[in-house]
Amino acid sequence: MSSMSKEVKPESVSLCPLGMTAAPEQELLCIFGTGDFGRSLGQRLLQTGYRVVYGSRRPHSCGPLPQGAQVMSHEAAAQSAGVIFLCVHRENYDFLETLVTQLKGKVLVDVSNNLKKNVYPEANAEYLQRLIPGAHVVKAFNTLSAWSLQNGPSDASRQVYLCGNSAEAKQQVVETATKLGFNVLDRGTLSAARELEDFPLQLFPEWRLPLRLAFGLTAFFFFYLLIRDVVYTYVEQDKDISFRIMVSLANKVFPIVSLIMLSLCYLPGVVAAFLQLYRGTKYKRFPDWLDRWMLCRKQLGLLALGFASLHVLYTLIIPIRYLTGNQTSVFDTTMAWRVDSYYAMGILGFGLYLLLGISSLPSVSNALSWREFSFIQSKLGYLTLFFCTFHTYLYGWDKFLRPSYYKWYTPPGYMLCLVVPSVVMALKLVILLPCVDRSLTRIRRGWERTDPEGDSKKSLLT
Amino acid sequence: MSSMSKEVKPESVSLCPLGMTAAPEQELLCIFGTGDFGRSLGQRLLQTGYRVVYGSRRPHSCGPLPQGAQVMSHEAAAQSAGVIFLCVHRENYDFLETLVTQLKGKVLVDVSNNLKKNVYPEANAEYLQRLIPGAHVVKAFNTLSAWSLQNGPSDASRQVYLCGNSAEAKQQVVETATKLGFNVLDRGTLSAARELEDFPLQLFPEWRLPLRLAFGLTAFFFFYLLIRDVVYTYVEQDKDISFRIMVSLANKVFPIVSLIMLSLCYLPGVVAAFLQLYRGTKYKRFPDWLDRWMLCRKQLGLLALGFASLHVLYTLIIPIRYLTGNQTSVFDTTMAWRVDSYYAMGILGFGLYLLLGISSLPSVSNALSWREFSFIQSKLGYLTLFFCTFHTYLYGWDKFLRPSYYKWYTPPGYMLCLVVPSVVMALKLVILLPCVDRSLTRIRRGWERTDPEGDSKKSLLT
Amino acid sequence: MSSMSKEVKPESVSLCPLGMTAAPEQELLCIFGTGDFGRSLGQRLLQTGYRVVYGSRRPHSCGPLPQGAQVMSHEAAAQSAGVIFLCVHRENYDFLETLVTQLKGKVLVDVSNNLKKNVYPEANAEYLQRLIPGAHVVKAFNTLSAWSLQNGPSDASRQVYLCGNSAEAKQQVVETATKLGFNVLDRGTLSAARELEDFPLQLFPEWRLPLRLAFGLTAFFFFYLLIRDVVYTYVEQDKDISFRIMVSLANKVFPIVSLIMLSLCYLPGVVAAFLQLYRGTKYKRFPDWLDRWMLCRKQLGLLALGFASLHVLYTLIIPIRYLTGNQTSVFDTTMAWRVDSYYAMGILGFGLYLLLGISSLPSVSNALSWREFSFIQSKLGYLTLFFCTFHTYLYGWDKFLRPSYYKWYTPPGYMLCLVVPSVVMALKLVILLPCVDRSLTRIRRGWERTDPEGDSKKSLLT
Structure with missing residues (x-):
C-alpha cells in the first residue's frame, strides 16, 4: 500500500504516519468510490487530520488506497460516518438505492461532473436527491481536479463552490473544505447544481x-x-x-x-x-x-x-x-x-x-x-x-x-x-x-x- | 418583481426560491437604502441563505428589490434585525437621528464612500458613530463594487477590510462576510475608517x-x-x-x-x-x-x-x-x-x-x-x-x-x-x-x- | 516609543490607541524575540485587537517595540499567555531549557527559518519539540516575511502553512492566523516541518x-x-x-x-x-x-x-x-x-x-x-x-x-x-x-x- 503515494503523484507531500494525528477526537469521513478523485480526496483528508473510510463493492480488491485509510463495504462505511463523499459517476448512482436506510439523515456530498452539457434532464445532484430523499445532498468540490486536491489549494484553485437545500449539511461541508484550505462560496439551494456542474465544461x-x-x-x-x-x-x-x-x-x-x-x-x-x-x-x-x-x-x-x-x-x-x-x-x-x-x-x-x-x-x-x-x-x-x-x-x-x-x-x-x-x-x-x-x-x-x-x-x- | 434580477444583472446566478432555504434558523439582516449597492448586497445575502429586510422611507414605492426580500419602514426594519447595513450617502445620514432609540445596541455597518478625498473633516463612519453613539458602527465592504457583490467574490475582489470600536460587532460582520465568501482583514478601530474610505479614491x-x-x-x-x-x-x-x-x-x-x-x-x-x-x-x-x-x-x-x-x-x-x-x-x-x-x-x-x-x-x-x-x-x-x-x-x-x-x-x-x-x-x-x-x-x-x-x-x- | 511605527515601516497603517480595542475579553499572546519579525508580528496582532506581551532577556533595554505592547522577562511572559510565538534563531533556542516548567502545556509557535538547507539533522521545530517535550510545538508563519506581516496579507502572501502534532494547538494557531487575514493550510504533523522550513530557501x-x-x-x-x-x-x-x-x-x-x-x-x-x-x-x-x-x-x-x-x-x-x-x-x-x-x-x-x-x-x-x-x-x-x-x-x-x-x-x-x-x-x-x-x-x-x-x-x- 505504501506504493500508493508514489503511484498517484511523485511530488506529493509526505503522508504523515496516521498514529500521530489520529487522536480519538478526529472526525471520520466516508468516501464512496476509489477512482482518481476519491483517492486524492482521501489522501488530502488524511493529511489534514481526518480519519477516512472508503466504501467499496469489493473491499478486498479495490486497488491502491491512501496509507491510513480503511476500506469497508458500502453499508458499513455509510453507517460509520455522518458525511459521505460520493466520488462515483452518475451512471453508477443506482447502487445507492440499496443503501436508502443507511443514508437517511446523512450528508451526501456529490462531486460529480458530466462529460457533456445537457445530457441529462436534471443535475446529477438533483437526481441524487430524488434517489435518496432522506439524505441531505450537497453539491461541492466538482470544480476541483484530482490534481489540485493532491497538491493542496494553490493560488490557482482555492475557490470551492457548493449548494444544497440543508443549511446544516452545507455548514458541515464548509467546515471540512475550510480545513482543507479552500475558500468556500455558497451558491444557494440545489437548484444551482446544474450551473456548478456546467462550469468545468464551459469553453470560453x-x-x-x-x-x-x-x-x-x-x-x-x-x-x-x-x-x-x-x-x-x-x-x-x-x-x-x-x-x-x-x-x-x-x-x-x-x-x-x-x-x-x-x-x-x-x-x-x-x-x-x-x-x-x-x-x-x-x-x-x-x-x-x-x-x-x-x-x-x-x-x-x-x-x-x-x-x-x-x-x-x-x-x-x-x-x-x-x-x-x-x-x-x-x-x-x-x-x-x-x-x-x-x-x-x-x-x-x-x-x-x-x-x-x-x-x-x-x-x-x-x-x-x-x-x-x-x-x-x-x-x-x-x-x-x-x-x-x-x-x-x-x-x-x-x-x-x-x-x-x-x-x-x-x-x-x-x-x-x-x-x-x-x-x-x-x-x-x-x-x-x-x-x-x-x-x-x-x-x-x-x-x-x-x-x-x-x-x-x-x-x-x- | 421578478424583473429585478434581470434589471440589475443579466448573467447573475438564478435566485433560489426563498421557501427552500429560509429555514426558521436563518438570520435576518436589515439594509437601509435601495440603491444599486443596497440591492446587490441584498441579493447576495439572500443567495447565501440570509433573510433580508429593507428599510425605506416609502416602503410601497421603492422600486425593484431582490426577490424574497421584505420592505418595511425604517423603524420597523431597524427593530427586526440586529445588524443593519447602511447603504446610504453620507449627506442623507440625518434621517437616522430620528431612529436613535431603535438603533441603540445595534450593529450599524457603514459601506459608504465619498466622491472626493478630504471633503469632510471626519470619516463617514466616525460621523455616523457621533450621530448614533448608542450603535456599534463598523466600517466594511466599502472597497467592493455593487458589481463584485452581484458576481460573488472572484479572484479579483475577495478581500474585505473592516474596522470598528466594538470587537463583538466586528465579529458579527466578519462572520457574514466570510459566509458571503470574502476574506476579511481587520484594520483596527474606527480611526482607520478614513484610510478605508480613501482607498477606492486613490489614483496611483x-x-x-x-x-x-x-x-x-x-x-x-x-x-x-x-x-x-x-x-x-x-x-x-x-x-x-x-x-x-x-x-x-x-x-x-x-x-x-x-x-x-x-x-x-x-x-x-x-x-x-x-x-x-x-x-x-x-x-x-x-x-x-x-x-x-x-x-x-x-x-x-x-x-x-x-x-x-x-x-x-x-x-x-x-x-x-x-x-x-x-x-x-x-x-x-x-x-x-x-x-x-x-x-x-x-x-x-x-x-x-x-x-x-x-x-x-x-x-x-x-x-x-x-x-x-x-x-x-x-x-x-x-x-x-x-x-x-x-x-x-x-x-x-x-x-x-x-x-x-x-x-x-x-x-x-x-x-x-x-x-x-x-x-x-x-x-x-x-x-x-x-x-x-x-x-x-x-x-x-x-x-x-x-x-x-x-x-x-x-x-x-x- | 511612538517613533516605532515610523521606524519599522513608513507607510504602515496607523496604530490604534490600545485603550479603545482592549476590551477585557481580548486574548493575550506572547512573543519571544524582539527582532524584525517579532516586532512586525506584534504590531499586526495589536492592530487586529489582540493584547501582546514580549518576553526579553533585558526587558528594560530591548529597543523600540510596537506601541501598546508590554515587555516582561521570559518567565513572566511565558506564564501570562497560552500561546507563545518564538521569533528567535535556532542557535539561541537553548535559553528555553530554563523555561521548561513555564512552557509545559503551552502552544509554542516556531516561525524560524535557516539560511541554508540541510545544516541541521532535524527541522528546527522538531528540535524545539525535543527540547521542550511538554509544549505543543506548531510550525507556522515561517513562509511570511516581516514585510508582508507589516503590510497585512496582500493577494501575494495570503497563504500560511502550518504543521504540528497536537490538533488543538494547531486549531488555536489557525484561529489567530485567520483573524490576521491569512488562509491557513494544515500540512499535517511536525514531520512536515522540514518541508515548510525548506520552502523559503528553494531556488527554482x-x-x-x-x-x-x-x-x-x-x-x-x-x-x-x-x-x-x-x-x-x-x-x-x-x-x-x-x-x-x-x-x-x-x-x-x-x-x-x-x-x-x-x-x-x-x-x-x-x-x-x-x-x-x-x-x-x-x-x-x-x-x-x-x-x-x-x-x-x-x-x-x-x-x-x-x-x-x-x-x-x-x-x-x-x-x-x-x-x-x-x-x-x-x-x-x-x-x-x-x-x-x-x-x-x-x-x-x-x-x-x-x-x-x-x-x-x-x-x-x-x-x-x-x-x-x-x-x-x-x-x-x-x-x-x-x-x-x-x-x-x-x-x-x-x-x-x-x-x-x-x-x-x-x-x-x-x-x-x-x-x-x-x-x-x-x-x-x-x-x-x-x-x-x-x-x-x-x-x-x-x-x-x-x-x-x-x-x-x-x-x-x-
Whole structure:
C-alpha cells in the first residue's frame, strides 16, 4: 500500500504516519468510490487530520488506497460516518438505492461532473436527491481536479463552490473544505447544481461573440482586399501578385480589423450614455443586445490587441523583403513629417494598447482600485483609439480625395475601417461638451441615490 | 418583481426560491437604502441563505428589490434585525437621528464612500458613530463594487477590510462576510475608517514620484537634444530637420531616460548598503527620502521598461525609412564585432528587462519564494543594467574623445546618461569586494538577531 | 516609543490607541524575540485587537517595540499567555531549557527559518519539540516575511502553512492566523516541518532540468554552427567572419533550441499515450523519467518561448546591417510565395506561442476552466508546433537535397532541429487515427471509473 503515494503523484507531500494525528477526537469521513478523485480526496483528508473510510463493492480488491485509510463495504462505511463523499459517476448512482436506510439523515456530498452539457434532464445532484430523499445532498468540490486536491489549494484553485437545500449539511461541508484550505462560496439551494456542474465544461463562453465578429470582419476584409488588390491587378494589369496574400494582404487586413474592434469596445459605452441621456435615468435596463455587447468589451479589446500585435510583427518583417532602395526618390520636409508622425502615432498607440492589455490581466486589474482601473480603461483607452485612428488618417493622408485610389469604384480598406472609430470619437466629443457632461453626471450619480423613484423626474438631455 | 434580477444583472446566478432555504434558523439582516449597492448586497445575502429586510422611507414605492426580500419602514426594519447595513450617502445620514432609540445596541455597518478625498473633516463612519453613539458602527465592504457583490467574490475582489470600536460587532460582520465568501482583514478601530474610505479614491499614489521623474527627464533630454540636433543643424548648416523630432529624436530620448531610470532603481539599494556600513547597524532608520525612493523602485523599473520597449519599437521601425544603402561603405572586422556586439547586448538586455517585468506581475511574484524573487530582482537586475550600459558604451565607442561630437561644447545625450549607471555599477563592485561584503552580510544578518541592543557594538566598514 | 511605527515601516497603517480595542475579553499572546519579525508580528496582532506581551532577556533595554505592547522577562511572559510565538534563531533556542516548567502545556509557535538547507539533522521545530517535550510545538508563519506581516496579507502572501502534532494547538494557531487575514493550510504533523522550513530557501527547483537542457542544447548547437560556419569559412575560404557569432550565429542557435524544446514539451504526452495504449490501462504508474519530464513541460515551453522571442528580436534587427540591396536579384512568384509563407508561418507561430505563454501566467490559467486550459495548451500548442515546424521546413525548402549545403558532410543546424518536432507530429497523427483514438479515449475515461479492477480487462491497442 505504501506504493500508493508514489503511484498517484511523485511530488506529493509526505503522508504523515496516521498514529500521530489520529487522536480519538478526529472526525471520520466516508468516501464512496476509489477512482482518481476519491483517492486524492482521501489522501488530502488524511493529511489534514481526518480519519477516512472508503466504501467499496469489493473491499478486498479495490486497488491502491491512501496509507491510513480503511476500506469497508458500502453499508458499513455509510453507517460509520455522518458525511459521505460520493466520488462515483452518475451512471453508477443506482447502487445507492440499496443503501436508502443507511443514508437517511446523512450528508451526501456529490462531486460529480458530466462529460457533456445537457445530457441529462436534471443535475446529477438533483437526481441524487430524488434517489435518496432522506439524505441531505450537497453539491461541492466538482470544480476541483484530482490534481489540485493532491497538491493542496494553490493560488490557482482555492475557490470551492457548493449548494444544497440543508443549511446544516452545507455548514458541515464548509467546515471540512475550510480545513482543507479552500475558500468556500455558497451558491444557494440545489437548484444551482446544474450551473456548478456546467462550469468545468464551459469553453470560453464569453469569447464566442467577439471571436465570431473577428472572424467575420477578417473574412470580409480579406476578400474585399483580395478583389481590390490581387484580382484587380490580375484583370487590369495582367500581373500575378497572389503571393502577396501571405504577408502584405494580411498586413492590411489585421490593422483594419484591429482598429474596428478597438472602436467597437468603446461604441457601446457611448451608446449607453446617449440612451441614459435620452431616458433621463440610469435605472432602466439597457436592451439585451447592448448588455451583451458591454459584457464582451474586454474580449473585443484583447482580440483587437492580438490583431494589432500581428500587424506590428508583419510591418517589422516587411522591410526585409520589400524596402530595398525604392523610397530614396523625392524628399520633402512635409512628407518626412507625415511619415515620421505616422510611425510615431503607430508606435505610441501600440504601446498604450499593450498597457491596456497588461492592465486587464486578472492579477493586475485586481491590484487596482476602481478609480485606477476606470482611468486606464477609459482615459488611456480613448487615447489609444485616438492615436490609432490618427495613425490611419496619416496613412491615408491625401489619398482620400484622389479618384485613382478608388479602384473599381470601391474605397481602400483603411478608409472603410475609419468609419466606426470616427463615429465613436465624434460621439464621445459630444458627451464631453460641458452641458451634456453635466446632465450625464447627474444621472449617473443617481446610481448612488437611495430614492430611485425620483429619477423619472430628472431632466432629459440639456 | 421578478424583473429585478434581470434589471440589475443579466448573467447573475438564478435566485433560489426563498421557501427552500429560509429555514426558521436563518438570520435576518436589515439594509437601509435601495440603491444599486443596497440591492446587490441584498441579493447576495439572500443567495447565501440570509433573510433580508429593507428599510425605506416609502416602503410601497421603492422600486425593484431582490426577490424574497421584505420592505418595511425604517423603524420597523431597524427593530427586526440586529445588524443593519447602511447603504446610504453620507449627506442623507440625518434621517437616522430620528431612529436613535431603535438603533441603540445595534450593529450599524457603514459601506459608504465619498466622491472626493478630504471633503469632510471626519470619516463617514466616525460621523455616523457621533450621530448614533448608542450603535456599534463598523466600517466594511466599502472597497467592493455593487458589481463584485452581484458576481460573488472572484479572484479579483475577495478581500474585505473592516474596522470598528466594538470587537463583538466586528465579529458579527466578519462572520457574514466570510459566509458571503470574502476574506476579511481587520484594520483596527474606527480611526482607520478614513484610510478605508480613501482607498477606492486613490489614483496611483505610488506611481506619482516615478512618473514625475520620467516626465522631467524626458522633457530635459528632449530639449537638450532638440538644441543639439535640430537647432544646431538649423543654425550652423541652415537645414531644417525638424521632422526628426517624431522618430529619431524620440528614439534618442527614450533609451536615455530608460537607462537612467533603470540605474535609479539600483542606486538606492547601493546607497542604503553604504549607509548601513557607515552606521554599522541595520536597526537605524533610513532617511525619509531614501525610504520613499526604495518604495518606488518597482515603479521606476516598470517605467524604464516601458521606455525601453518604445526604444525597441522605434529602432525596428527606423530601417524602413533611413537605412537604404547608406551603410555599405567601408567594412572592417573590428567595426563588425562592435556593431554586432552592440545589437546583441541591446537584445539580451531587453530580453532580461522583459523577464524582470514579467516577474513583477503580481501573480508571478506571488508564486516565487523570497530567495527566487531576490535572485531575479537583484542578480538578473544587475545583469540587465550591465548589458544595457555596455550597449550604450558600444554605441559611443570611440566618440568619447573626439571633440567634433561635442557640438556647442555639450556632450551627446548618451554620454550624459552613462553617468548614473556607471556610478551605480562602480559602487556595486565596491560592495562585492570580499572584505566589504563580509561586513555588510554580518550587519544584515543582525536583521534576524533577537538582541538589537548588541548591534551598536558591531564593527564599521572593514 | 511612538517613533516605532515610523521606524519599522513608513507607510504602515496607523496604530490604534490600545485603550479603545482592549476590551477585557481580548486574548493575550506572547512573543519571544524582539527582532524584525517579532516586532512586525506584534504590531499586526495589536492592530487586529489582540493584547501582546514580549518576553526579553533585558526587558528594560530591548529597543523600540510596537506601541501598546508590554515587555516582561521570559518567565513572566511565558506564564501570562497560552500561546507563545518564538521569533528567535535556532542557535539561541537553548535559553528555553530554563523555561521548561513555564512552557509545559503551552502552544509554542516556531516561525524560524535557516539560511541554508540541510545544516541541521532535524527541522528546527522538531528540535524545539525535543527540547521542550511538554509544549505543543506548531510550525507556522515561517513562509511570511516581516514585510508582508507589516503590510497585512496582500493577494501575494495570503497563504500560511502550518504543521504540528497536537490538533488543538494547531486549531488555536489557525484561529489567530485567520483573524490576521491569512488562509491557513494544515500540512499535517511536525514531520512536515522540514518541508515548510525548506520552502523559503528553494531556488527554482522545477526549472533546473529545463535550464540544464537549454544550456546543453545551446552549447552543442553553438559549437556545431561555429565549426560549420566560422571555422569552415576560415579554413576553406581563409575569411574571418568571427564577428558573426554575436548576431547571425546566435540567431541560428536560438530558433533551433526553441523548436527542439517546444517539441520536447509535447513528446512526453505522446510517449505517455503510447505507453497507456500498450499497457491498456492508465492505472499503472509511468516510469520516473517520464513523470519528471511531464512535470517540467511548462518550464520547457516558457524557455522555448524565451528563445523564440530572442530569435524574433534578432531577426528584426538584422536587416539594419545586412539587407542593403542584396536581395533584389531574380524575382519569381514561387520564391515570393515561399518567402512570404515562411514569414507568415513564423509570425503566426510566434503569435500563438505568445498566447500559450500568456495563458500560463498563474492569474490567467487560474481563471480558466480545465477544458479551456487543456484546449489552449493542447490544441493551440500543437498548432504552434505545426506553424513553427512548417516555418523551418520553408526555410530549408530545396536545400535538403543539395550536397553543397552539407559542409564537411554535416547537415545544417535547422535540419537537425527538425528531427524531434517531425517525430512528435508523426506520432500525434497516429494517435489521432480514429481507431487508436477510440482505444485511448476508452482507457482514459477509465480514469474516472470507480472500478479500477476492471481495467486490466480492457483491450490493448485495437
